[in-house]
Amino acid sequence: MTRLGQIFLGMILIFLYTPILVLMAMGFNESELYELPFRFSTRWYSALASNTELLTSGFNSIVLAVTTAVVATTIGTLAALALSRRSFRGRSLLQLLLLPPIAIPWLITGTAMLIFFFWTGIGRGMHALIIGHVALAVPYVVLVVGTGMKSVRADLEEAAMSLGSTPIHAFFAITLPLLFPSILGAALFAFAVSLDQFVISYFLSSPGYTTLPVQIYSAIRKGFTPEINAISTLLLLGSMTAILIFARFAKPGAPK
Amino acid sequence: MPSRSGPNEASTPQRASKGARILPQWVSTTALLLPAYGWLTLAVFLPLLTMFLFSFMNKTPMGKAPIEFTLRHYRAFIDQPYLIKIATNTLLMGLWTTLACAVLGFLAALALVRCTTGARRETLLILILLPFWTNGLVRVFSWTMVLRENGFLDNIWHWIAPAAGSIAILYSREAIVIGLVHGYLPYMILTCYIALVTIDDAIIEAAQSLGARWWVILTKILIPLAAPGLISGAVLTFVPVIGSFMEPRILGGKVGVTMGTVIEDQFTQAFNWPLGASLSFTLLAVTMAIFATFSGVLRRGSGGTA
Numbered sequence: 001m002t003r004l005g006q007i008f009l010g011m012i013l014i015f016l017y018t019p020i021l022v023l024m025a026m027g028f029n030e031s032e033l034y035e036l037p038f039r040f041s042t043r044w045y046s047a048l049a050s051n052t053e054l055l056t057s058g059f060n061s062i063v064l065a066v067t068t069a070v071v072a073t074t075i076g077t078l079a080a081l082a083l084s085r086r087s088f089r090g091r092s093l094l095q096l097l098l099l100p101p102i103a104i105p106w107l108i109t110g111t112a113m114l115i116f117f118f119w120t121g122i123g124r125g126m127h128a129l130i131i132g133h134v135a136l137a138v139p140y141v142v143l144v145v146g147t148g149m150k151s152v153r154a155d156l157e158e159a160a161m162s163l164g165s166t167p168i169h170a171f172f173a174i175t176l177p178l179l180f181p182s183i184l185g186a187a188l189f190a191f192a193v194s195l196d197q198f199v200i201s202y203f204l205s206s207p208g209y210t211t212l213p214v215q216i217y218s219a220i221r222k223g224f225t226p227e228i229n230a231i232s233t234l235l236l237l238g239s240m241t242a243i244l245i246f247a248r249f250a251k252p253g254a255p256k
Numbered sequence: 257m258p259s260r261s262g263p264n265e266a267s268t269p270q271r272a273s274k275g276a277r278i279l280p281q282w283v284s285t286t287a288l289l290l291p292a293y294g295w296l297t298l299a300v301f302l303p304l305l306t307m308f309l310f311s312f313m314n315k316t317p318m319g320k321a322p323i324e325f326t327l328r329h330y331r332a333f334i335d336q337p338y339l340i341k342i343a344t345n346t347l348l349m350g351l352w353t354t355l356a357c358a359v360l361g362f363l364a365a366l367a368l369v370r371c372t373t374g375a376r377r378e379t380l381l382i383l384i385l386l387p388f389w390t391n392g393l394v395r396v397f398s399w400t401m402v403l404r405e406n407g408f409l410d411n412i413w414h415w416i417a418p419a420a421g422s423i424a425i426l427y428s429r430e431a432i433v434i435g436l437v438h439g440y441l442p443y444m445i446l447t448c449y450i451a452l453v454t455i456d457d458a459i460i461e462a463a464q465s466l467g468a469r470w471w472v473i474l475t476k477i478l479i480p481l482a483a484p485g486l487i488s489g490a491v492l493t494f495v496p497v498i499g500s501f502m503e504p505r506i507l508g509g510k511v512g513v514t515m516g517t518v519i520e521d522q523f524t525q526a527f528n529w530p531l532g533a534s535l536s537f538t539l540l541a542v543t544m545a546i547f548a549t550f551s552g553v554l555r556r557g558s559g560g561t562a
Binding site for chain 1: 281282285288289291292293295296298299300301302303304306307310317360363364366367368370371372380382383384386387389390391392393394395397398399400401402406407408411438441442445492495496498499500501502505506516519520523529532533536537539540543547
């Protein structure tokens with residue numbers, strides 16, 4: 001019975017990883033039309049190096065993801081502090097309001113943003129993408145940092161303050177260092193959320209400013225070469241690395 | 257989600273007296289909350305309200321032509337009967353995907369809990385969840401390499417059975433469901449795993465020692481106890497699936513017409529934003545109804561996953 005379960009898990013892993021590995025392998029296949037048998041070549045990676053369209057959008061994606069991580073982590077951590085250390089009326093409503101950005105299908109959120117940004121004159125492009133991506137990442141930051149706050153004992157701050165420390169000093173001297181792994185984890189999470197985002201970016205990017213997933217999508221629809229596989233491979237490896245580092249930071253005490 | 261804890265409550269008066277020298281506490285609480293919630297208001301809540309307003313307009317407000325308000329777009333399902341067929345197809349796509357995810361996800365979670373231990377289980381969990389956090393578009397694209405004619409599966413098939421015809425299924429409903437299952441299966445495994453891992457082994461051993469067959473254990477113990485995980489996994493699969501548009505476009509080709517692609521068309525091709533807005537809102541209403549129905553289960557379930 002145990003054997004059977006392990007074989008089943010193996011099949012699930014094969015199902016999950018086969019397409020990803022095929023995608024990666026095809027980036028190293030010489031044929032332009034994805035023809036088999038496989039002949040190893042790095043020509044698509046060389047071609048990528050001179051494809052300014054893909055490289056620019058890839059650069060945009062990274063800048064956007066870093067900006068999103070910094071902004072979302074800052075404002076999300078502040079909100080998490082208030083939500084977990086203060087008691088006030090309407091707190092559970094505020095916690096409930098974190099859910100819509102996570103739970104509503106991105107198609108709905110994305111088209112709503114498009115309408116609103118058009119209507120108010122905010123328009124599309126980089127600033128619109130930052131507004132949208134940060135909004136998607138903030139709830140995750142509040143949840144991750146809020147979970148981290150549970151393990152930082154409130155009485156440590158109280159002790160510091162009863163010994164004459166100001167609340168702000170107590171925060172920087174006690175809470176922040178203890179909370180740092182959670183905050184770093186939240187930032188990496190926000191980075192990955194932004195880097196993987198396609199639907200919202202699709203509606204908010206302008207012809208002059210697109211992200212890598214949007215560029216990949218238009219390539220898929222218009223016709224493409226294995227260059228797309230090459231850049232997709234790099235994108236997958238990038239977000240996998242971010243998530244693996246996140247998994248290490250977000251679980252203090254997990255086996256290293 | 258952050259929870260009320262004892263020491264906080266007890267210390268509030270003391271903190272207030274400390275803070276009162278500078279500012280009342282509500283000022284600093286508001287200052288901490290304002291950036292995040294102000295941002296969410298600007299980027300999510302106001303846009304949703306604006307879209308609601310747009311869904312009643314007679315035309316996309318471009319130029320100077322006067323705008324009239326109408327309920328016409330909410331009658332689209334009556335006026336344009338083909339939408340009913342598309343909606344049915346979308347719901348079927350959601351049901352098949354959710355069903356496949358539930359069966360595979362439950363069994364995989366069960367296998368994780370019953371057949372693996374320690375570091376090996378942890379590694380397997382990370383491996384299962386890793387694809388979930390990579391780019392969904394790229395993963396959908398990767399299935400085209402596997403499913404297309406003369407693709408990966410087709411080649412393996414020809415190697416096994418050289419005389420047989422092609423088994424390429426790209427641009428079909430099956431291809432869409434396969435791609436969607438690939439996208440949401442890790443989540444279902446996680447929610448089922450969280451539910452199953454808390455079941456005490458002693459319950460199962462007791463049932464076995466009393467002579468219960470495996471299917472009695474499965475239907476009377478494991479499935480009922482894992483129900484919260486199954487339900488929250490199902491909701492969090494079904495809701496995004498009925499709102500998907502790039503999966504049906506890429507894997508379904510011409511047969512991939514869903515509510516999602518119809519809505520996308522209104523915004524990118526047909527330029528009928530009010531119709532798009534009203535269809536989006538109809539979809540949102542369905543989503544909210546599903547969440548409301550299962551809110552009790554989800555609240556308990558999300559406490560573990562958050």
